[in-house]
Amino acid sequence: MERKSKIRVGVWGAALSAAVACTPSQQSEKAGKELPNVILIHLDDMGYGDLSLTGATGYKTPHIDRMANEGLFFTHYYSPQAVSSASRAGLLTGCYPNRVGFAGALGPTSGIGISDDEVTIAELLKEKGYATAAYGKWHLGVQSQFLPTNHGFDEFYGIPYSNDMWPLHPTGTYPDLPLFENKEIVNPAVSPDDQAQFTTDFTYRTVDFIKKKHDNPFFIYLAHPMPHVPLYVSDKFKGKSEQGLYGDVMMEIDWSVGEIIKTLEETGLDKQTLVIFTSDNGPWLNYGNHAGSTAGYREGKGTTFEGGQRVPCIMMWRGVIPEGGISNSLASGIDILPTLAEITSAPLPEHIIDGVSLLPILKGDVEAKPRETFYYYYRQNSLEAVRHGDWKLVYPHPGRSYEGSQPGNEGKPGKVKEGYPFPGALYDLRRDPGERYDVSGTYPDIVGKLEQIANVARQDLGDDLTGNEGSNRRQPGRISGQ
Template sequence: MFNFKNINKILWVTAGFLVVTTVCSCQGNQGGQTDDAEVSLRDNPNFVIIFADDLGYGDLSSYGHPTIRTPYLDQMAHEGQKWTNFYVGASVCTPSRAALMTGRLPVRSGMASSEVRVLFPDSHNGLPQKEVTIAEQMKEAGYATAAIGKWHLGHKEEYLPTSHGFDSYFGIPYSNDMDNVVPFRSMGGYFEFWKSEERKDINTFNVPLMRDTEIVERPADQHTITKRYTEEAVKFINEKKDEPFFLYLAHNLPHVPLFASKEFEGTSPRGLYGDVVEEIDHSVGQVLDALKQNGLAENTIVVFTSDNGPWLIMNEEGGSAGLLRNGKGSTWEGGMREPCIFWAPGRIKPGIVADLGTTMDLFTTFSNMVNVPIPTDRVMDGVDLAPVLFEGQKSSRNDMFYYRGDKLYAARVGDYKAHYITQDPYGPDAVEHETPLLFNLSVDPSEKYDISKENPEIIAKINEAVKIHNDNMVKGPDQLKDRG
């Protein structure tokens, strides 16, 4: 039997080498150069999106974590593109996932609410059928599609992945801390619960594991959930190797409660949180190996990122946003800027990319690559990242709009970000700024130094972008508020 503790030590040394070579290689490849003899991706490339839950900007060794060892993701970054200004559509689960699936800010589909931040097991609604998903775009192009892992866009049959363009589904339909059998009456009681020993028992969380529309296990054994998601992903790749496919692998972790398999539990210097992230890294390695073994690596676009920033209030059981300010639940950078790696060896031009990108851009980029038209009957928020990925060009994205619920809190244009409203992730009091706070994110990614007084012309420029944005904003009916 393999000794995973020793393997992890070996991989850690390897990771250190890879991080060094990644920096050297990427510094030499800014702008992206590849051999003229290389050919572009053939028609119908495969797509794999690997989506972590509550993983922070600083939680991978390739993004600066000193004790979490992620050699497979580090190698992925070395061979592909590591993006340093990549955003999600919201700072909490449900709206962020809606943004990825639809290529639209979640407020447009009603998947962002001023009353309830995410969907719950007693929620009535989910992602509306009228929304077009990235999976439906792939189906139109003749792709096999599969969703594995966390969904959190509605647990009723009409809202599940199989009703939104996916041929199959295997996973937990919402957050892994839901269906908690320990009652609590307030958020304070909820956070107090996380100090108890009951959080370590899988039976405390009566979450269902589903296959397509049927519950196959309850409570889900979360000790093995990452391992089983990975096995399902590898099986799908092996079965679909002779046809184009789109795989959405959305891990429930490292969202609390934290559980790791026996092979990884107790092996990370970072503790249980590190165990969980390192097992996800191992999962990434297995997925990439399956692609390589089937001869699919050069014809598959793999993207790794996360749904929002770290849940800092969970202390050592939450992650790190690195040098970014705050975390999950906030519109500070730590809440919505995520690690993101694109990989397709020999095709994607290796390098570190500081241009702007978002999960909403995946819808547009992938649709264009398979020649499926972008919907024209609604406002779309994605841009095509293919010129950056394959041609070394600049991203056409120059702005980012930060929503909390259905209200705009901040906006970025170029290097500059203006905060119109600030609020602690779970604090009750929002502060509206008569003169917005202003930060140069290239110089000050930690958002420490307000430069609004010295730069009224920059604020005026951002204000104009916000006005144009607001003039074109039609908010969808709130899909999250109805519960019970």
């Protein structure tokens, strides 16, 4: 499919319209340089409470804290879904994952991946002349047709799926984990020593790309495999924290953020670069001391309770985003693509997307509410909850529960209850962010309002819990011939 059939003209970003309002053939070199660079730092399984600014103990994250002090912290930001592949599909396409045919986490033998018909952030920004790179974990399909260099990225250096999908998995059986350079496997069997260098290697790749491309706008997607288990850290941070290996890993990730900010300062790009820091979902709690913290939110990874999807998000853009901002407005990873489209005047996809632009918040209106509603989907296509404003309606559903089970230790998982029968409930997240007190009996009118909102989602995106297939879902990419 040709690019022009996948995109439509977007709105102009107010701050940059003067520089980019002309046609591509008329844009001057100066106008191109005025487009902001974008660095999206995406962690794996980091919980809401894993930063010192959100209550982490035993280690500090000063560089990430600095990002918040000099930028904007979103307190009600949600990953698109509570599991890796689906969450990443939502982040890079601006869509709910089930809209684009994604559910769960793809494995080494999965026959699907991101469709050629979808438009990624990288493809969107390449329309504006951006150089693009992806470093770290991909997890949107392992076959060549699904790799980053076929979906808008000029460079890729990293692993195709999760770092635990390898022969040393504590409970499963997997083949060797490969390391890719673009489409070529440069290391067919990643070792523990290799994993210990991941954070450092992917950071230096990012630093080098900034230095090489500093004269033109660029987009870097730095998707750290950590702090997903198995945890590995380089010698420079081994044993440095008071919280054991998990703290060591978070300290190294914080170092990585510091190296990137330092490079932007050294190249004079700190006022021309939007840096975004977030996580793909909440912590994998049954791994005990090798898992992160939800800061008290209920449950964790693999659940549609707050601990599974509410994660930190920080955006820093010196001179544009006011310093020290805190937004309590609802936001999600699916909103990043349309936000970047408005900032850069990049054309939006022709097909339906679900994200909204957060630019009013980034420009200083922290009370703006571009998003009022969020759908919590999980499993194949189950609408397990819906949020509108401060209210969250949870539907009866079978799910994962960590509560009441002894977690594992030192890289070994503990038991977790799968298929646990959660009852329905209405929660007021303003007063009860831990989702402990069902107030549906007190507010039946709110239940009715949220049910109407959910019915719209069921018609559009479907819902396995009610047997609705949905009318506007798209298929994932499939291996040719299958």
